[in-house]
Amino acid sequence: MSTLPPPALDQALTRSREAQTHLLKSNSRLDTAVANCEKNDIPPIAISPSQGQHLALLCQLMGAQSVLEIGTLGGYSTIWFAESVPGIQVTSLEFNPRHRDVALANTKGMGNVEIRLGAAEGIMAELAQEGRAFDFVFIDANWDQQATYFDLAVRMTRKGGAVYVDNVVRNLLDIPEEGDEADWSLIEHVKGDERVRATLIPTLSTHKVDVSALVDGYVLAVVK
Numbered sequence: 001m002s003t004l005p006p007p008a009l010d011q012a013l014t015r016s017r018e019a020q021t022h023l024l025k026s027n028s029r030l031d032t033a034v035a036n037c038e039k040n041d042i043p044p045i046a047i048s049p050s051q052g053q054h055l056a057l058l059c060q061l062m063g064a065q066s067v068l069e070i071g072t073l074g075g076y077s078t079i080w081f082a083e084s085v086p087g088i089q090v091t092s093l094e095f096n097p098r099h100r101d102v103a104l105a106n107t108k109g110m111g112n113v114e115i116r117l118g119a120a121e122g123i124m125a126e127l128a129q130e131g132r133a134f135d136f137v138f139i140d141a142n143w144d145q146q147a148t149y150f151d152l153a154v155r156m157t158r159k160g161g162a163v164y165v166d167n168v169v170r171n172l173l174d175i176p177e178e179g180d181e182a183d184w185s186l187i188e189h190v191k192g193d194e195r196v197r198a199t200l201i202p203t204l205s206t207h208k209v210d211v212s213a214l215v216d217g218y219v220l221a222v223v224k
C-alpha cells in the first residue's frame with residue numbers, strides 16, 4: 001500500500017524540487033538520454049538530476065580524473081560523471097546487454113567513457129589485476145553485494161579518493177519477509193574497515209511521492 005507524505009512535507013519537497021530544478025542548466029545530452037531510456041523501456045531507476053549534479057560537484061571538489069561506476073543502466077549517471085571535470089575518464093560496469101546498448105547509444109562520441117559488459121564482481125577483479133586505480137567509485141547496483149563491491153572498490157581507490165555507495169538506507173529498510181533481519185553487512189564492513197574514514201549521509205528524495213521511498217542515504221568513505 002502506498003502512502004503520501006503529509007501536506008506540509010509534500011509542499012516542502014515540491015519547493016525543494018522547484019529550487020533544485022531552477023539551479024540546473026539545460027543539457028541536451030542528458031535530456032536525449034532520458035528520452036532514449038524511456039523509448040527503450042529502461043526502468044526509471046537512474047539517479048535524479050540533482051543527485052547527478054551532487055556527484056559531479058563531489059568529483060570537481062576532489063579534482064577527480066578517474067571514476068569507476070558499478071551499474072550503468074542507460075548511462076545517465078555516466079554522462080554526469082563524464083562531464084563533471086575536464087580530462088576525467090569514466091569506466092562503467094553493466095551486466096545487462098540491453099542496458100549496455102542503450103548506454104552506448106547515449107554516450108556515443110564521448111571519448112572519455114568506457115562501458116564494460118559483465119558481472120561487476122568479476123570485472124572489478126579484472127580491473128584490479130590490470131592495476132587500475134580510481135579517484136572516485138560510485139556503487140549503484142545489486143544491493144545484496146554492496147559490502148563485496150565496497151571491499152573491492154577500496155582496494156582500487158587511490159589514497160584520498162572516495163567510495164560512494166548509493167541506496168544504503170533503502171537497503172537497510174528493505175525487509176523481504178516479515179521477521180527477516182535488516183542487512184547490516186555493508187555498515188558492519190565499513191565500521192571495521194581500517195582503510196577508510198566514512199560516514200552515512202541521509203537524503204530526502206524530492207521526486208518520489210511514496211513515503212517508503214522518501215528517505216534514503218549513502219555511505220561516503222575516503223581512503224586513508
Ligand SMILES: C[S@@+](CC[C@H](N)C(=O)[O-])C[C@H]1O[C@@H](n2cnc3c(N)ncnc32)[C@H](O)[C@@H]1O
Pocket residue numbers: 045046047070071072073074075076077078093094095096099118119120121140141142
Ligand atoms: C540502479 S541501476 C544504475 C543506475 C545508473 N547508475 C544511473 O543512475 O543512471 C543498476 C544497474 O546495475 C545493473 N546491475 C545489477 N547487478 C549487476 C551486477 N552484478 N553487475 C553489473 N551490473 C549490475 C542493473 O542491470 C542496472 O542496470
